[in-house]
Amino acid sequence: MLFSAVDHEQKLRDEFLKYPAEDYKDPEKDAYTDKFMLVCGMYFAASISYYYMALEGFVNLIYHAFLRDEFSDRELNLEQRLDLEQKIRLMPRLCCGFKNRHIDRKSDIFKNFKRLKNYRNKIFHSKIEDALKRMTFYENSFFYTCDMEKNQEHRFPSRKINLKIEDVLTVKSIVDKIVKEILSIMKEESRILTDQFIMKTVNVPFWKKETGKIALGNP
Known part of the structure; x- marks a missing residue:
């Protein structure tokens, strides 16, 4: 996925740079380059979104497998x-299935999640004071940030064009750490089940007990 993103990003940049800056006043070329402006950074942003959603999917599976009976309504x-x-x-x-009933707010889990959240917000959300300068819209599962001022030195959306593969790898590393930290606070039995059936299988197996409760693994 990452190598594909790098390849697509480079092709977009190469295509954009075919045209000298003085040609941007040409309406046809302006419209043509706008197409590339809107998608530059999209592949790296999509990769970052993928890792964020992967973490949320992992957490949702933990809830699906280990939610206490009194909260299963x-x-x-x-x-x-x-x-x-x-x-x-x-x-x-x-x-x-957890060792303790709470997570310390100063734990590594929250420190890393704060880093992840700040990273995500930095990419996808404009600051309040910039609200009149940029417009953010959502289309086909992607967020785009466009500068409302047409005359500017660089044409790329400011928050997308600056993304690099290193940014994606940083987010991946943060997500990996959070997952490992969650596993580390689980009891051995639940951790083994999670590692075996959630972390290492394509299709996560669930089955229903006679009591009607959903269980992780095979009966």
Whole structure:
């Protein structure tokens, strides 16, 4: 995925740089280069989004497998009601299989999640004071940030063109650390089940007990 993103990004830059800056006043060339401006950085941004969603998917599977009976009422709909940070913070309290019932706010899990969240917000959300200078819109599963001022020295969306493969690798490293830290606070039995059936299988096996409770693994 990363190598594909690098290849696509380089092709977009090469295509954009075919045209000298003085030609941007030509309406046809301006419209043509705008197409490339809007997607430059998209592949790296998509890769970063993928890792963020992979972490959320991992956390959701933990909830699906280990949610305590008293919180399993469908009307609570915790998966939809809680955001990712709340799910991580409340995971030991709402799910069984953890060594303790709480996660210290000063733990490495939250330190790394804060880094991940700041990274994500830096890329996808404009600052309030910049609201009148840039426009962010969502289309086909991607966020785009466009500068509203047409006359500027560089034409690329400021938050996308600066993304590099190193940024993607940094986010991947942060997500890997968070997953390892979550595994480290689980009891041995639940950690082994998670490692075997969630971390190392393509299709995560669940089955229903006679009591109606969903269980992870094979019966």
